[in-house]
Amino acid sequence: MARPTIEDVARIAGVSIATVSRCLHLPDLVAAKTRDRVLEAVRQTGYTLNTAAQSLRQRRSNTVLVVVPDIGNTFFSEVLGGIEQAASAAGLTMLIGNTGRNRACEDSYVRYLLNGRADGALLLAEPLAAWFDVPTANDLGIKPIVTISEVGPDHPTVAVSIDNAAASQAAVGHLIAQGHRRIAHLTGPASNILTGQRLTGYRRALAGAGLDYTLELQGDFGVASGRAAFALYRAQAMRPTAIFCANDETAMGFIAAAHHGGVRVPQDISVVGFDDIHFAQSFIPALTTIRQPRAEMGAAAMRLLLAIIAGEAPASVRLPFALMLRDSTAAV
Amino acid sequence: MARPTIEDVARIAGVSIATVSRCLHLPDLVAAKTRDRVLEAVRQTGYTLNTAAQSLRQRRSNTVLVVVPDIGNTFFSEVLGGIEQAASAAGLTMLIGNTGRNRACEDSYVRYLLNGRADGALLLAEPLAAWFDVPTANDLGIKPIVTISEVGPDHPTVAVSIDNAAASQAAVGHLIAQGHRRIAHLTGPASNILTGQRLTGYRRALAGAGLDYTLELQGDFGVASGRAAFALYRAQAMRPTAIFCANDETAMGFIAAAHHGGVRVPQDISVVGFDDIHFAQSFIPALTTIRQPRAEMGAAAMRLLLAIIAGEAPASVRLPFALMLRDSTAAV
DNA sequence: TTGTATGCGTTATCAG
DNA sequence: CTGATAACGCATACAA
Numbered sequence: 192m193a194r195p196t197i198e199d200v201a202r203i204a205g206v207s208i209a210t211v212s213r214c215l216h217l218p219d220l221v222a223a224k225t226r227d228r229v230l231e232a233v234r235q236t237g238y239t240l241n242t243a244a245q246s247l248r249q250r251r252s253n254t255v256l257v258v259v260p261d262i263g264n265t266f267f268s269e270v271l272g273g274i275e276q277a278a279s280a281a282g283l284t285m286l287i288g289n290t291g292r293n294r295a296c297e298d299s300y301v302r303y304l305l306n307g308r309a310d311g312a313l314l315l316a317e318p319l320a321a322w323f324d325v326p327t328a329n330d331l332g333i334k335p336i337v338t339i340s341e342v343g344p345d346h347p348t349v350a351v352s353i354d355n356a357a358a359s360q361a362a363v364g365h366l367i368a369q370g371h372r373r374i375a376h377l378t379g380p381a382s383n384i385l386t387g388q389r390l391t392g393y394r395r396a397l398a399g400a401g402l403d404y405t406l407e408l409q410g411d412f413g414v415a416s417g418r419a420a421f422a423l424y425r426a427q428a429m430r431p432t433a434i435f436c437a438n439d440e441t442a443m444g445f446i447a448a449a450h451h452g453g454v455r456v457p458q459d460i461s462v463v464g465f466d467d468i469h470f471a472q473s474f475i476p477a478l479t480t481i482r483q484p485r486a487e488m489g490a491a492a493m494r495l496l497l498a499i500i501a502g503e504a505p506a507s508v509r510l511p512f513a514l515m516l517r518d519s520t521a522a523v
Numbered sequence: 524m525a526r527p528t529i530e531d532v533a534r535i536a537g538v539s540i541a542t543v544s545r546c547l548h549l550p551d552l553v554a555a556k557t558r559d560r561v562l563e564a565v566r567q568t569g570y571t572l573n574t575a576a577q578s579l580r581q582r583r584s585n586t587v588l589v590v591v592p593d594i595g596n597t598f599f600s601e602v603l604g605g606i607e608q609a610a611s612a613a614g615l616t617m618l619i620g621n622t623g624r625n626r627a628c629e630d631s632y633v634r635y636l637l638n639g640r641a642d643g644a645l646l647l648a649e650p651l652a653a654w655f656d657v658p659t660a661n662d663l664g665i666k667p668i669v670t671i672s673e674v675g676p677d678h679p680t681v682a683v684s685i686d687n688a689a690a691s692q693a694a695v696g697h698l699i700a701q702g703h704r705r706i707a708h709l710t711g712p713a714s715n716i717l718t719g720q721r722l723t724g725y726r727r728a729l730a731g732a733g734l735d736y737t738l739e740l741q742g743d744f745g746v747a748s749g750r751a752a753f754a755l756y757r758a759q760a761m762r763p764t765a766i767f768c769a770n771d772e773t774a775m776g777f778i779a780a781a782h783h784g785g786v787r788v789p790q791d792i793s794v795v796g797f798d799d800i801h802f803a804q805s806f807i808p809a810l811t812t813i814r815q816p817r818a819e820m821g822a823a824a825m826r827l828l829l830a831i832i833a834g835e836a837p838a839s840v841r842l843p844f845a846l847m848l849r850d851s852t853a854a855v
Numbered sequence: 856t857t858g859t860a861t862g863c864g865t866t867a868t869c870a871g
Numbered sequence: 872c873t874g875a876t877a878a879c880g881c882a883t884a885c886a887a
Contacts, residue, residue: 196879196880196881197880197881197882198880198881208880208881208882209882209883212881212882212883213882213883216882240880240881241879241880241881243879243880243881244879244880244881244882245880245881245882246881247879247880247881248880248881248882248883249881249882
């Protein structure tokens with residue numbers, strides 16, 4: 192037999208469908224006695240609201256779209272956890288769009304906002320132009336968008352992030368305080384907005400301490416690029432005594448390669464990561480790194496989105512980072 | 524201005540809404556000339572289908588619900604990646620339900636199937652009873668469900684998994700082949716169906732080799748329980764020379780604790796994990812472990828679901844595992 | 856406090 | 872090949 196509709200419930204309870212609807216949404220407006228009858232009928236039939244019909248009628252989906260570059264990435268997945276919690280607390284459903292960092296794929300998710308599947312979007316990546324393009328923009332402008340983490344200074348949306356340059360500066364500053372004078376930086380991919388920000392922090396720290404030595408190796412946030420960087424480090428005539436990596440994965444790749452190459456961390460070289468992913472503290476040596484409050488970033492972004500939906504005009508949020516001192520760094 | 528509807532497009536193209544709809548779904552049924560006019564109007568207006576209306580009318584959402592215990596967990600998130608790919612290839616949207624291993628929370632997602640939000644579900648955990656309860660069951664019975672990984676022998680749904688007992692047996696068998704005679708097992712949580720399966724494999728391997736020594740430590744798949752297990756290992760009068768951990772995380776926790784305790788891996792004790800998560804090979808020492816084809820498991824499950832939706836009655840799928848020999852194990 | 860009636864944007868049926 | 876029209880299930884303005 193088919194799914195029960197509001198009409199079935201109404202018939203069994205001996206009321207109109209309007210009353211049933213009210214019982215579910217504005218229970219105070221209906222007499223206690225009637226309400227009991229209706230709710231009993233609901234239980235009896237196992238009735239559940241048809242969300243498609245509701246969305247159509249209300250012109251809103253109670254769903255939030257989350258666009259993520261790589262859902263398998265531990266950094267993103269923990270942010271997702273925070274979003275999920277805040278979303279379900281607000282009665283919203285989370286729809287995930289995995290782009291695989293593919294432009295066309297990301298573009299396709301823009302339509303989710305347009306076709307009413309979602310009431311707003313959370314972007315875990317620097318939004319591509321499509322999100323603000325014509326003819327998209329004029330209609331999409333009213334759909335709230337919040338960006339997380341990967342955000343530039345003149346960013347077109349409300350955003351939540353940490354101060355990446357300051358965090359990097361703190362990380363490198365710690366190495367300097369430990370007496371390191373030759374400090375390298377393993378960057379992220381050139382295409383990522385964070386790469387420049389973290390690089391800036393690195394340079395600032397060096398400049399602040401009046402250090403000349405500089406070694407900037409190009410990475411891509413992947414473990415393999417960390418390994419590759421180790422080879423380059425090895426090839427240097429004047430080797431650095433410390434390296435600041437743009438994220439934990441590359442740091443781990445670097446350390447793993449070092450281990451196999453007979454180079455000890457931190458005795459021979461200190462290594463600092465970025466993100467404080469789940470495994471950073473179980474790693475051997477436990478990774479000194481910058482902690483980003485991932486779940487909190489997700490939750491904060493969700494709250495911003497809700498505020499925008501509610502008609503407010505909240506400002507972007509800067510969350511605090513923390514330098515986690517562990518075993519991959521040592522005084523020189 | 525409001526979102527353009529099919530009516531706007533029809534008016535501009537000078538046709539009926541029926542024709543517009545046909546152009547979008549059955550383009551062959553409409554004259555090329557008319558079609559061009561319509562598509563031009565679509566472009567011009569930036570029209571996109573209202574999915575709520577479509578779902579309502581078609582009584583299907585083109586959405587698949589994925590229920591996951593912990594989205595931040597790297598194991599699950601990689602399975603999600605596989606699902607996402609297969610889903611979007613089939614034109615389906617992936618809706619994620621994160622339960623936090625909370626029964627009430629999981630129950631609430633059952634309704635997604637009932638209220639039409641999703642056409643089917645993929646469960647990344649042993650389904651709790653609610654999925655098959657009355658009055659849920661009678662209606663839900665027609666909604667396809669596929670379970671991934673955590674599946675018992677007399678499981679009520681179609682499932683995709685590896686043979687956990689056989690994999691465990693292979694892992695322990697390798698330790699035995701390396702000459703180990705005292706082999707411990709760090710289990711998963713008692714509540715998880717996989718725990719018993721992996722334990723069975725461990726016991727079988729020991730029995731098969733006629734070994735008496737047995738040490739079964741209770742873990743919970745978390746890093747901390749790996750650390751705790753190390754303390755217990757330490758306290759043994761007759762210490763094992765190898766330990767088979769029910770997953771990689773606990774193995775890493777164990778090794779990290781061992782490292783800090785001055786116990787060397789694999790020189791003093793060999794450690795085997797399970798899952799081959801992303802970081803297993805970057806870990807120091809690189810972790811010997813059982814590889815589960817996570818993305819493939821997700822994709823396979825998605826395909827099974829599609830088959831069921833298409834009216835077929837596919838059988839459960841057993842995917843192959845692989846023993847990855849790396850640096851955390853050595854001959855005794 | 857409750858009921859009636861309308862429309863949300865599609866798709867599908869049936870004529871033309 | 873195309874058009875008119877009736878649902879799909881619900882929420883809400885308006886009446887009673």
